[in-house]
Amino acid sequence: MVPVPIRRAALFLLVLASSAGPVLAQPVTQPFTFDLVPHTLPQTRHGYLAWGDYDGDGDLDAAISGLTESGLVTAVYRNDGRADDEDATVVFTDLDAGLPPVVYGRLAWSDYDGDGDLDLFLSGSRTVDPPYEPVTMLLRNDDGRFADAGATLEALHSGAAAWGDYDNDGDADLLLSGVNASGERRTILYRNDGDGRFTDAGVDLRGGAFGDAAWGDYDNDGDLDLALSGVSDEAGFGAAVYRNDGDGRFTDLGADLGDDAFGATVWGDYDGDGDLDLLLSGGALTLRFFDTHTRLYENRNGVFTDAEAGLPGLLAGTSAWGDYDDDGDLDLLLTGAEEPEGRRTARLLRNDGDGVFVTSAFLIGAMFGASDWGDYDGDGDLDLLTSGLSFSGPSVTNLYENRRQVIPPPPPPPQGLAAGVAAAAVTFAWDAPVETPGLTYNLRVGRTPGGGEVVAAAADPATGRLRLARAGNVFHNTTWTLRGLPNGTYYWSVQAIDPALRASPFAAEGVFNVTDAASVATDTPEELPARVSLHPAFPNPFRARTTFRFELPRPERATLRVYDALGKRVATLFDGSAAAGAHEAVWDGRDAAGRPAGAGVYFVELRAGARVRTSAVLLVR
Numbered sequence: 265m266v267p268v269p270i271r272r273a274a275l276f277l278l279v280l281a282s283s284a285g286p287v288l289a290q291p292v293t294q295p296f297t298f299d300l301v302p303h304t305l306p307q308t309r310h311g312y313l314a315w316g317d318y319d320g321d322g323d324l325d326a327a328i329s330g331l332t333e334s335g336l337v338t339a340v341y342r343n344d345g346r347a348d349d350e351d352a353t354v355v356f357t358d359l360d361a362g363l364p365p366v367v368y369g370r371l372a373w374s375d376y377d378g379d380g381d382l383d384l385f386l387s388g389s390r391t392v393d394p395p396y397e398p399v400t401m402l403l404r405n406d407d408g409r410f411a412d413a414g415a416t417l418e419a420l421h422s423g424a425a426a427w428g429d430y431d432n433d434g435d436a437d438l439l440l441s442g443v444n445a446s447g448e449r450r451t452i453l454y455r456n457d458g459d460g461r462f463t464d465a466g467v468d469l470r471g472g473a474f475g476d477a478a479w480g481d482y483d484n485d486g487d488l489d490l491a492l493s494g495v496s497d498e499a500g501f502g503a504a505v506y507r508n509d510g511d512g513r514f515t516d517l518g519a520d521l522g523d524d525a526f527g528a529t530v531w532g533d534y535d536g537d538g539d540l541d542l543l544l545s546g547g548a549l550t551l552r553f554f555d556t557h558t559r560l561y562e563n564r565n566g567v568f569t570d571a572e573a574g575l576p577g578l579l580a581g582t583s584a585w586g587d588y589d590d591d592g593d594l595d596l597l598l599t600g601a602e603e604p605e606g607r608r609t610a611r612l613l614r615n616d617g618d619g620v621f622v623t624s625a626f627l628i629g630a631m632f633g634a635s636d637w638g639d640y641d642g643d644g645d646l647d648l649l650t651s652g653l654s655f656s657g658p659s660v661t662n663l664y665e666n667r668r669q670v671i672p673p674p675p676p677p678p679q680g681l682a683a684g685v686a687a688a689a690v691t692f693a694w695d696a697p698v699e700t701p702g703l704t705y706n707l708r709v710g711r712t713p714g715g716g717e718v719v720a721a722a723a724d725p726a727t728g729r730l731r732l733a734r735a736g737n738v739f740h741n742t743t744w745t746l747r748g749l750p751n752g753t754y755y756w757s758v759q760a761i762d763p764a765l766r767a768s769p770f771a772a773e774g775v776f777n778v779t780d781a782a783s784v785a786t787d788t789p790e791e792l793p794a795r796v797s798l799h800p801a802f803p804n805p806f807r808a809r810t811t812f813r814f815e816l817p818r819p820e821r822a823t824l825r826v827y828d829a830l831g832k833r834v835a836t837l838f839d840g841s842a843a844a845g846a847h848e849a850v851w852d853g854r855d856a857a858g859r860p861a862g863a864g865v866y867f868v869e870l871r872a873g874a875r876v877r878t879s880a881v882l883l884v885r
Contacts, residue, residue: 297588297625298612298648298664302353305341306332307661308633309653310392311366315638316373316382317731318342319408320724324640324733326356326649327371327384330633331392332659336365338386340410343640354640354663361410364399366421367392373732374427374436375720376456378710381405382722382731383413387442389421396421398445402438404460413460418452420444424472424529428479428488429737430465430508431455432747434709434718438462439479441472441494449473449497455512465512470504471496480531480540481739483507483566484809484850490514491542493521493529501525503544505568519568523548524557527578532585532594534615536701537807538740539563541571545600547579554579554604560619565808565852571619576611579604579631586637586646587763589614589624590672592702594763596621599650601631608655610635628662630654638733639765644671646764674728674766675703678742678758680799680815682846683776689747690776693846694758695813696742696802702763704736707744709756713773718754719746721770728759728769736761742802742811743848749778793817793845798824798870798877801851805882809852812837812879814870818844822872826851829865842872853883860885 311330318325318340329338340363341356369388376383383405390397398419403410423442430437435458441451449471454462475494482489487510493503503521506514527546534541542561547554556577561568581600588595599610608629613621633652640647640663648664680695696703708721716725722732736759738744754777757770793815801810812824824838835856837849851868855861863885870877 297668298627298666300628301663301665303356303661303663304353305356305661305663306337307659308332308337308651309630309659310368310632311388311651312369312371312634313636313649313651313661314371314373315636315640315649315733316384318373318382318384318405320381320731322724322729323642324638327373328651328661329366329369329371329386329388330651330659331367336367336390336392338363338365338369338388340384345641359408359410361403363403363410364390364401366390366399368396368422370423370425372425372427373722375716375722376402376427376436376438377404377460378435378717378720380716380720384410385425385427385438387420387423387425387440396443396445398443400440402460402462415460415462417454417462418444418450420450422473423450423494424475424477426477426479429719430479430488430490431512432487432745434746434749436720437465439477439490441475441477441492443473449495451492467512467514469506469514470499470502474525475503475546476527476529478529478531481741482531482540482542482563484539484741486741486743486745491529491531493525493527493544493546495525501548503529505542517568519561521561521568522557522559526580527558527600528581528583530583530585533702533740534560534585534594534596535562535619535807536593536803538701538803538810539808540739542568543583543585543596545578545581545583545598547577547604556600556602558583558598563808573619573621575613575621576602576609578602578609581631582633582635582650584635584637586765587702588612588637588646588648588666590645590668590764592700592763593617594702597635597637597648599630599633599635599652608652610650627664628654628660630660636733637765641665644766672766675700675760675762675768677728677768677771678705678760679771680846681758681771681774683756683774684845685776685778688749688778689745690749690754690778691743691745692756692758693743693813693848694771695799697760697768699800699802699804700762701803704740704761705738705742706736706759706761706767707738707756708758708770709746709754711752711754713755715755718749721759723759723767723770725757725770728767730761730765730767733765735765742813751778751780753777796870796872796875796877798868798879800879801868801881805884806853807884809850810881812849812851812868813846814849814877815846816842816844816872820873822870824849824868824870827867827869828861829867834861834866837868
């Protein structure tokens with residue numbers, strides 16, 4: 265493999281400021297942050313790529329599929345680093361794992377079997393031209409060797425794949441979409457039944473060929489919802505958000521998300537208000553053949569509203585959130601074609617708050633490819649891997665190294681862990697370690713100390729280092745519930761992950777027991793609280809919703825109320841009998857009549873018996 269020649273650049277960009285709401289600002293004068301570095305990965309298009317530390321050695325390896333100048337490829341490449349010279353080639357070694365070479369496919373890492381290492385899903389077509397030969401395969405990681413897990417999954421190409429525990433039983437389920445051998449556009453949700461067995465859950469979802477899929481808890485109710493985009497045989501081009509109603513039931517919100525396909529669908533809390541917003545890119549069929557769009561939808565109490573961010577419309581590209589500049593908010597990578605036969609682009613958009621995104625750098629443009637953020641060199645900041653078809657014709661795979669001078673430390677671990685069990689369901693709760701917007705959390709639950717056999721966190725249990733460059737598996741939630749656990753003793757912990765994907769160590773491990781009794785006591789890292797306490801709101805300030813956590817040393821009646829600056833009661837968040845331990849209440853910024861409260865400072869009062877605790881929170885609009 266011929267290494268990619270290194271290129272260095274410094275871009276100087278010009279800003280046009282606007283005060284007329286969210287806009288895409290024009291390029292700003294700023295030194296180029298990323299260096300294009302030489303590597304030994306193949307140059308691909310019409311494929312996929314994904315970072316993942318498959319061998320647990322602390323650095324990110326790469327899985328890549330697609331079309332090269334010499335044919336099809338699907339392989340896992342071990343990250344062997346480079347010599348001390350910063351300009352030396354980064355060596356990625358092909359494991360020669362015997363994976364089927366495919367095009368028009370997807371790759372997705374997940375520890376689906378809870379054994380502590382990353383397994384790999386792949387899909388695609390064995391042929392570039394019709395008739396297409398779709399293939400779908402789940403590969404089990406056995407000490408660094410990949411073997412077909414024998415899962416019965418429908419063979420699809422030109423679709424999406426997304427892992428997520430939709431049924432809250434602890435293991436990763438699989439959402440799969442694409443085109444089958446008969447040309448039907450399909451979307452299937454497979455329930456993980458353990459031992460490599462996956463069952464079609466029978467959920468009615470729109471077809472999602474030539475699109476994307478993403479799990480995320482947009483309503484913060486403790487289960488995973490689903491966003492889908494693509495082309496459906498029944499509904500044509502478009503996208504949908506499905507609310508998870510439990511018991512395998514999903515409800516289409518009917519959100520107006522445009523009629524686009526051939527693009528990306530990604531969740532991300534771009535405004536730091538504690539809930540997930542949605543970004544969609546792609547194209548819609550018109551008399552001009554395709555009109556391209558990139559739309560950012562702000563999540564306002566579960567309603568998705570176009571933020572009118574003025575993002576460039578791109579076709580057959582990718583979108584990815586990541587805090588590359590370490591300022592605590594999510595920045596945006598966009599790649600694709602401005603028109604079907606037009607100029608390719610790849611640009612980094614710096615999030616400057618209030619819906620303003622500034623183009624901070626132009627990278628090498630491509631379409632029909634993929635991209636993934638990840639700290640491949642272990643220096644604490646986000647690097648970038650992209651692929652696709654360049655405007656001049658050849659396939660490209662580009663590795664960009666983020667060479668920041670000052671890198672913040674990872675967040676501290678969460679505090680105040682507590683777990684409670686009732687009728688084989690366990691609810692976990694913890695405190696945010698710092699009042700920092702954007703933190704997500706990785707929950708780990710196992711049958712052995714330090715284990716993740718029940719809920720795998722895809723992170724080293726000793727160091728906390730991520731094996732999968734992703735947000736936490738329970739997103740922004742500080743409580744989570746698992747259901748249907750068998751009797752036994754379990755061990756659990758949680759870690760915090762910041763928007764730059766730096767992860768804390770895991771918190772001190774807790775222990776709980778599940779028995780046949782309807783409700784049993786649990787052991788936690790800390791005993792029951794010694795006093796009544798009211799924790800600071802999180803997030804604070806907030807726009808859409810904020811969470812208050814309070815603790816009681818014994819069961820008693822309690823009230824939690826919100827007052828405005830003049831002492832007028834605005835809302836009652838809790839009023840009733842409460843058990844000893846930790847509790848949470850959410851305020852959505854509305855008064856008792858359901859009307860949006862005005863921006864300003866509000867006071868929260870907790871009364872438990874004769875004891876009173878207060879806290880303040882700032883609502884912004």
